[in-house]
Amino acid sequence: xxxxxxxxxxxDPNAPTAMFAQIYDALRQRIVCGEIGAxxxxxxxxxxxxxxxxxxxxxxxxxDQLIAEGFAEGRTGSGVYVSDIGxxxxxxxxxxxxxxxxxxxxxxxALRPFHPGHPDMRLFxxxxxxxxxxxxxxxxxxxxxxxxxxxxxxxxxxxxADYLAEWRAMKVSPEQILITAGASDALEICVRTLAxxxxxxxxxxxxxxxxxxxxxxxxxxxxxxxxxxxGAQLPTATPVPLMSVLTPSSQYPLGGAMPLARRRDFLxxxxxxxxxxxxxxxxxxxxxxGRPIPALSSFDNHGRTLYIGSFSKVxxxxxxxGFLVMPRHLIPNIGATLxxxxxxxxxxxxxxxxxxxxxxxxxxxxxxxxRIYAERRRVLIGLFRDHFIDERxxxxxxHSGMHLVVHxxxxxxxxxxxxxxxxxxxxxxxxxxYCAGAHPRRxxxxxxxxxxxxxxQDAMPKLARIVMDALNRxx
Amino acid sequence: xxxxxxxxxxxDPNAPTAMFAQIYDALRQRIVCGEIGAxxxxxxxxxxxxxxxxxxxxxxxxxDQLIAEGFAEGRTGSGVYVSDIGxxxxxxxxxxxxxxxxxxxxxxxALRPFHPGHPDMRLFxxxxxxxxxxxxxxxxxxxxxxxxxxxxxxxxxxxxADYLAEWRAMKVSPEQILITAGASDALEICVRTLAxxxxxxxxxxxxxxxxxxxxxxxxxxxxxxxxxxxGAQLPTATPVPLMSVLTPSSQYPLGGAMPLARRRDFLxxxxxxxxxxxxxxxxxxxxxxGRPIPALSSFDNHGRTLYIGSFSKVxxxxxxxGFLVMPRHLIPNIGATLxxxxxxxxxxxxxxxxxxxxxxxxxxxxxxxxRIYAERRRVLIGLFRDHFIDERxxxxxxHSGMHLVVHxxxxxxxxxxxxxxxxxxxxxxxxxxYCAGAHPRRxxxxxxxxxxxxxxQDAMPKLARIVMDALNRxx
Numbered sequence: 001x002x003x004x005x006x007x008x009x010x011x012d013p014n015a016p017t018a019m020f021a022q023i024y025d026a027l028r029q030r031i032v033c034g035e036i037g038a039x040x041x042x043x044x045x046x047x048x049x050x051x052x053x054x055x056x057x058x059x060x061x062x063x064d065q066l067i068a069e070g071f072a073e074g075r076t077g078s079g080v081y082v083s084d085i086g087x088x089x090x091x092x093x094x095x096x097x098x099x100x101x102x103x104x105x106x107x108x109x110a111l112r113p114f115h116p117g118h119p120d121m122r123l124f125x126x127x128x129x130x131x132x133x134x135x136x137x138x139x140x141x142x143x144x145x146x147x148x149x150x151x152x153x154x155x156x157x158x159x160x161a162d163y164l165a166e167w168r169a170m171k172v173s174p175e176q177i178l179i180t181a182g183a184s185d186a187l188e189i190c191v192r193t194l195a196x197x198x199x200x201x202x203x204x205x206x207x208x209x210x211x212x213x214x215x216x217x218x219x220x221x222x223x224x225x226x227x228x229x230x231g232a233q234l235p236t237a238t239p240v241p242l243m244s245v246l247t248p249s250s251q252y253p254l255g256g257a258m259p260l261a262r263r264r265d266f267l268x269x270x271x272x273x274x275x276x277x278x279x280x281x282x283x284x285x286x287x288x289x290g291r292p293i294p295a296l297s298s299f300d301n302h303g304r305t306l307y308i309g310s311f312s313k314v315x316x317x318x319x320x321x322g323f324l325v326m327p328r329h330l331i332p333n334i335g336a337t338l339x340x341x342x343x344x345x346x347x348x349x350x351x352x353x354x355x356x357x358x359x360x361x362x363x364x365x366x367x368x369x370x371r372i373y374a375e376r377r378r379v380l381i382g383l384f385r386d387h388f389i390d391e392r393x394x395x396x397x398x399h400s401g402m403h404l405v406v407h408x409x410x411x412x413x414x415x416x417x418x419x420x421x422x423x424x425x426x427x428x429x430x431x432x433x434y435c436a437g438a439h440p441r442r443x444x445x446x447x448x449x450x451x452x453x454x455x456x457q458d459a460m461p462k463l464a465r466i467v468m469d470a471l472n473r474x475x
Numbered sequence: 476x477x478x479x480x481x482x483x484x485x486x487d488p489n490a491p492t493a494m495f496a497q498i499y500d501a502l503r504q505r506i507v508c509g510e511i512g513a514x515x516x517x518x519x520x521x522x523x524x525x526x527x528x529x530x531x532x533x534x535x536x537x538x539d540q541l542i543a544e545g546f547a548e549g550r551t552g553s554g555v556y557v558s559d560i561g562x563x564x565x566x567x568x569x570x571x572x573x574x575x576x577x578x579x580x581x582x583x584x585a586l587r588p589f590h591p592g593h594p595d596m597r598l599f600x601x602x603x604x605x606x607x608x609x610x611x612x613x614x615x616x617x618x619x620x621x622x623x624x625x626x627x628x629x630x631x632x633x634x635x636a637d638y639l640a641e642w643r644a645m646k647v648s649p650e651q652i653l654i655t656a657g658a659s660d661a662l663e664i665c666v667r668t669l670a671x672x673x674x675x676x677x678x679x680x681x682x683x684x685x686x687x688x689x690x691x692x693x694x695x696x697x698x699x700x701x702x703x704x705x706g707a708q709l710p711t712a713t714p715v716p717l718m719s720v721l722t723p724s725s726q727y728p729l730g731g732a733m734p735l736a737r738r739r740d741f742l743x744x745x746x747x748x749x750x751x752x753x754x755x756x757x758x759x760x761x762x763x764x765g766r767p768i769p770a771l772s773s774f775d776n777h778g779r780t781l782y783i784g785s786f787s788k789v790x791x792x793x794x795x796x797g798f799l800v801m802p803r804h805l806i807p808n809i810g811a812t813l814x815x816x817x818x819x820x821x822x823x824x825x826x827x828x829x830x831x832x833x834x835x836x837x838x839x840x841x842x843x844x845x846r847i848y849a850e851r852r853r854v855l856i857g858l859f860r861d862h863f864i865d866e867r868x869x870x871x872x873x874h875s876g877m878h879l880v881v882h883x884x885x886x887x888x889x890x891x892x893x894x895x896x897x898x899x900x901x902x903x904x905x906x907x908x909y910c911a912g913a914h915p916r917r918x919x920x921x922x923x924x925x926x927x928x929x930x931x932q933d934a935m936p937k938l939a940r941i942v943m944d945a946l947n948r949x950x
Contacts, residue, residue, distance in 0.1 A: 121621050130616030133823075134609035141605030146596050147793045181656050181795070181819040197694055213815050219672055219694035318622040318822035320656070340688045344656040346821035347793035348608075 011052060019054050021289075023062035031071050031082055038084035042072060045080075065289050071371065083367070113459035115427035116253075116403035116447030118317055123372065125365050132361065133352045143351040150338055152179025152323075152345060156354030160309070160323055163357060168284065169294035170307065170325065178324045178334060181344035183282055183310040184210050186324040187245070188218075190278050190306050193330070193337040195220055195242055202241035204232045206434035206441060208252050208280070211245060224436050227251055229396065231258035234269055243276040248296045249284035253434050253445055254405055255398035263296045270304045277305045283313040285366050288374045289399035303327030311353070313402060314366050319349050373402070373449050379456050380404060380448040387464035392471055403447040405431060408467070411474055414442040420466045426459055486527060494529050498537035499764075506546050506557055513559035517547060520555075540764045546846060558842070588934035590902035591728075591878035591922030593792055598847065600840050604791075607836065608827045618826040625813055627654025627798075627820060631829030635784070635798055638832060643759065644769035645782065645800065653799045653809060656819035658757055658785040659685050661799040662720070663693075665753050665781050668805070668812040670695055670717055677716035679707045681909035681916060683727050683755070686720060699911050702726055704871065706733035709744055718751040723771045724759035728909050728920055729880055730873035738771045745779045752780045758788040760841050763849045764874035778802030786828070788877060789841050794824050848877070848924050854931050855879060855923040862939035867946055878922040880906060883942070886949055889917040895941045901934055 009026045011019060030036045042048070045063060049056040063080050066072040072080050111118060137144060143153070151157070157174040164170040180186040195201060197219035203211060205224040215222055223241045225232040231251040235241055246266065248258035258266075270277050279296045297307040310322035326334050356362045381404070384395065394407040408414055414430035421428050421444075431443035444467070448456065484501045486494060505511045517523075520538060524531040538555050541547040547555050586593060612619060618628070626632070632649035639645040655661040670676060672694035678686060680699035690697055698716045700707040706726040710716055721741065723733035733741075745752050754771045772782040785797035801809050831837045856879070859870065869882040883889055889905035896903050896919070906918035919942075923931065 124617075124620050126616035126620060129620065130612040133616075133619065134612040137605040137609040137612065141601035141608075142599075144608065145599050145601060145604065145791050145793055181821065182817065184817040185819055192692060197692075210815070210817050217667060217672070217694075217816075218692055316620050318620055320819055320821040340685070341692075342657065342659040342685045344660055344795055344819045346656070346795040346824060349821060349823045 009052060011054070020058045020061040020065070023052070023054075023059060024065045027062065027066060028071055031066075036082050038082055040082045041078075042066075042080045042082065111447075111450045112422075112425055112427035113451055113455055114403075114421075114444075114446045114448075114463070115450060116429065116445045117313075118447070118450055119313060119315070119369065119402075120372070120450045121316065121318075123369065124316060125361065128361050128365075129352075129356065132356045132359070133349075136352045136355060140351065144348045147347050150335065150343065151175070151177070153347065153350035153354060156350045156357075157323075159354040159357035164295075164307075164309075164325070168281070169298045171298075172325050176326050176328060176331065178326060178338075179345045179350055180322045180324055181346070182312055182320045182322040183280060183308050184214065185344050186308040186310075186322050187211060187278065187280070188214060189324060189334060189337055189341075190276075190308075191215065191218055191220065191243070192341060193333050194276055199242045200239050202235050202244040204245070204247065204251065205436045206253055206431065207245075208247075209434060211280075212436070222436070227254055227256075229254075229256045230262055231256050232266075234262075234265055240273050241275060243278060244270070245278045245280060246296065247280050247282065249281050249293070250287075250398065250400045252280070252282065253403065253431070255396070255401050255403075257293055257398065257400065258296070260293060263293075263299060266296065267300055267302075267304065271302050275304070279305055279307045281307060282310050283400075283402055285314045286370060286373060286402055287400045288370070288377060297325065300327075303329055306330070314369070315353075315362065319353070321345065321349060321353065369449075376448045376451060376453070376456065377404070379453045380446065380460075383456055383460040384446075387460050388467070390468065390471065393467065402449045403445045406444045406446060406467075407431070408442040408444070409471065409474065410439070410442055412442050412470060414444060417467055417470045418444060420470070421463060424462050424466060426463055428463065484527060486529070495533045495536040495540070496764075498527070498529075498534060499540050502537065502541060503546055506541075511557050513557050515557045516553075517541075517555045517557065586922075586925045587897075587900055587902035588926055588930055589878075589896075589919075589921045589923075589938070590925060591904065591920045592788075593922070593925055594788060594790070594844065594877075595847070595925045596791065596793075598844065599791060600836065603836050603840075604827075604831065607831045607834070608824075611827045611830060615826065619823045622822050625810065625818065626650070626652070628822065628825035628829060630833070631825045632798075634829040634832035639770075639782075639784075639800070643756070644773045646773070647800050651801050651803060651806065653801060653813075654820045654825055655797045655799055656821070657787055657795045658755060658783050658797040659689065660819050661783045661785075661797050662686060662753065662755070663689060664799060664809060664812055664816075665751075665783075666690065666693055666695065666718070667816060668808050669751055674717045675714050677710050677719040679720070679722060679726065680911045681728055681906065682720075683722075684909060686755075687911070697911070702729055702731075704729075704731045705737055706731050707741075709737075709740055715748050716750060718753060719745070720753045720755060721771065722755050722757065724756050724768070725762075725873065725875045727755070727757065728878065728906070730871070730876050730878075732768055732873065732875065733771070735768060738768075738774060741771065742775055742777075742779065746777050750779070754780055754782045756782060757785050758875075758877055760789045761845060761848060761877055762875045763845070763852060772800065775802075778804055781805070789844070790828075790837065794828070796820065796824060796828065844924075851923045851926060851928070851931065852879070854928045855921065855935075858931055858935040859921075862935050863942070865943065865946065868942065877924045878920045880918055880920055881942075882906070882916065882918040884946065884949065885914070885917055887917050887945060889919060892942060892945045893919060895945070896938060899937050899941060901938055903938065 009023065011022050013019065015022065042063065045056050045059040049059045063072065067074050067080065071083055073083050074080050154174060156179060157177040160177050161172055161174045164172055180189060200221035200223050201215050202223040202225050203215065204227050206227065223235060223237065225235060225244065231248055232246050248263055250257060266277060281295060295307060297305040307325035308322065311319055392409050395404055414432050418428055418430040428444040428446050431445065432440035435441055484498065486497050488494065490497065517538065520531050520534040524534045538547065542549050542555065546558055548558050549555050629649060631654060632652040635652050636647055636649045639647055655664060675696035675698050676690050677698040677700050678690065679702050681702065698710060698712065700710060700719065706723055707721050723738055725732060741752060752771065756770060770782060772780040782800035783797065786794055867884050870879055889907050893903055893905040903919040903921050906920065907915035910916055
């Protein structure tokens with residue numbers, strides 16, 4: 001008896017679903033229902049491909065996606081094994097703590113359906129993280145209070161360097177990593193180090209609103225980069241921007257990944273003009289299909305890119321920790337900025353996070369969340385297809401991210417639609433508020449990470465009614 | 476037998492030392508050597524004053540100072556008792572952690588003598604704080620990761636409101652308190668909420684260098700406020716500044732406290748002009764003599780002041796937590812700034828800090844540090860008097876703060892002197908680098924908090940040699 005299950009699949013080469021997706025779907029279903037148990041080895045890709053009459057690449061792609069979503073694990077040299085996915089437990093929502101003699105203030109409130117950009121903190125591994133923290137606090141309390149390096153805890157920086165090597169194909173040393181108070185602090189440090197008031201910075205349009213506010217508040221000129229389905233396009237107008245802030249892994253908020261060729265074009269362009277590229281890689285862990293593209297920074301041989309990562313999306317949005325990967329030659333400049341403006345990154349969570357990463361708990365959590373988010377995304381897309389049968393409502397599947405963008409006709413008022421959704425207890429920001437210029441794109445952002453199937457099932461008909469009402473009122 | 480010790484003091488009304496200081500010195504000496512043991516009650520002020528032939532106020536002032544420095548405790552309605560001061564232990568310096576497979580990076584280094592502005596983290600209550608943190612992490616891990624209020628943990632904000640009521644005579648509700656990533660984050664939030672690029676902000680000259688950099692980087696105009704021994708003076712020139720950032724408790728870096736009358740003048744002025752006052756109360760806990768003056772904000776009946784506190788000086792400079800006290804009518808505006816620029820304050824330390832404050836461990840730590848810093852300050856001043864017998868070198872005793880300012884002649888080059896001190900392994904920044912304008916004050920900042928008597932005894936002769944060499948070279 002082979003050590004892998006015999007799997008009889010019936011594939012349809014004429015179906016609209018790609019072959020790899022059919023294989024993936026069939027395997028996922030059997031794993032979820034327990035038919036192929038945890039620890040079982042999946043058939044070797046070569047023999048399975050022969051058995052199914054498909055190319056080996058097709059099987060490998062299906063396996064990659066299962067691995068990416070945490071249903072399976074690749075073990076070097078010995079094939080692919082089904083993961084222990086357990087049951088998807090939803091922890092009870094946090095109860096408000098009773099605080100003695102405290103006046104009634106704002107109570108904790110669950111996110112409203114479709115609110116984008118936040119992890120589901122009900123699924124946070126509170127107990128494991130608390131134990132990790134407690135262990136460090138008892139055995140090594142000085143590590144939580146005494147900072148030996150202004151750039152942050154060395155153990156955490158080492159864990160991040162390992163993580164970048166494995167997940168993002170980046171070869172960096174811990175000394176190139178600065179721990180920051182989240183991604184926006186990292187962006188602020190980049191801008192304060194490299195730009196002077198009056199300099200111009202290229203931002204994606206549409207793009208991250210906090211970044212736009214930040215650039216304006218620092219007295220810098222903004223140059224807008226057009227975005228297509230492959231992310232930002234090269235700047236064409238003058239003046240040549242000193243710095244371009246890009247989201248190549250998953251354009252924010254539209255969601256496209258920048259292909260390799262355009263990444264190389266941006267690098268060549270920045271080398272030619274002596275400009276800087278800031279790569280904001282805010283949620284690259286959440287890719288639900290296909291192979292991730294290595295970070296733009298991993299191709300940079302001339303020290304023109306600064307890479308920003310954040311733990312706010314993949315781990316906890318309240319820890320307020322992110323990091324900046326600097327070219328070696330900029331380390332002294334970044335150090336001077338820290339000295340000039342002060343550091344804002346708290347030390348207390350740094351060592352525990354590094355330990356959590358090295359112990360593997362961090363990666364188990366990411367894999368679990370990716371699996372859950374993929375499922376929620378599938379539910380959202382299914383519901384969306386059921387409720388929006390109108391060619392005026394479009395969307396594109398980028399197989400990544402924490403929200404879907406629904407595109408609406410250019411003559412509709414998406415801000416008004418978003419306001420009506422708010423009145424109905426939903427939260428789906430208008431796409432135009434992420435845009436600059438006189439002719440913004442219209443649409444809505446639908447977050448799916450924070451909401452289970454019943455919540456989405458309850459919310460989608462309400463949203464459909466509001467949107468279709470609005471569209472039908474357009475003359 | 477009375478429950479308080481009979482203390483025979485011989486006072487000298489003709490001595491250069493004030494009567495209250497003679498009483499204080501004598502009592503402190505007897506407490507430190509154990510002659511008056513922990514828990515003993517000091518004589519009632521009225522009878523003790525009669526016995527000594529001084530006014531009751533003189534005795535009360537001496538007692539206040541003993542209480543302020545933690546040698547004694549006042550218990551409401553039942554007199555003043557000697558504290559258990561234990562022995563002043565210096566914990567061993569932290570050892571660098573071995574991190575597997577990590578390239579050698581910067582090693583932890585002790586602060587160099589006279590480096591100002593940092594608490595002595597070797598004396599941090601690592602074990603107690605670690606236990607507090609571990610307890611919260613085990614019993615209430617969700618409190619470390621789930622934020623129920625964008626303004627911060629409610630228990631911490633309640634503990635801060637209690638603290639402000641008791642220590643700073645401020646009556647504020649927890650909902651007026653925003654937890655920030657330290658004082659500079661709080662300042663940035665104030666400025667981004669209240670000012671637009673092009674507005675003018677009044678800053679003290681000399682003043683906090685990070686603040687100056689911040690105001691410039693945000694495209695604001697700076698108006699300089701002259702500083703005398705009582706702190707900042709009212710703005711006189713036009714344009715009238717939109718906002719004045721003041722350090723009334725202890726002017727930074729010169730150290731004077733602003734008298735009540737001038738505080739009221741500033742308030743009246745801001746009401747008249749519709750301006751704002753930001754009160755930066757960065758180290759008011761470190762007052763070694765005299766009565767603390769209530770916060771300027773405590774006199775504000777018109778909602779024109781924002782009060783900034785920080786835990787960086789009194790507790791830990793790596794926790795990166797501070798707070799902002801807002802007038803009620805500004806709460807929505809501050810909330811909008813948080814939404815626009817994102818929050819930088821980490822949640823993870825907030826609940827544990829609130830618990831540490833409510834349990835009293837925080838206050839025991841502050842009292843202990845105040846006692847130790849007072850002793851180190853006394854050592855510094857003694858050494859200074861021994862080594863600088865030259866009328867060109869001046870200083871003023873403000874009985875507060877974490878450093879002494881040594882004033883030097885206006886024709887000396889304090890930057891050059893500071894550089895030579897750096898070469899000699901010391902760290903005493905030049906006063907002129909805190910100044911704006913063409914005619915800066917000259918001098919040096921000498922921090923004392925991080926250094927025990929042997930370290931100061933070793934460093935002072937080196938500093939004296941460098942300073943006197945430089946002064947003697949002035950033609």
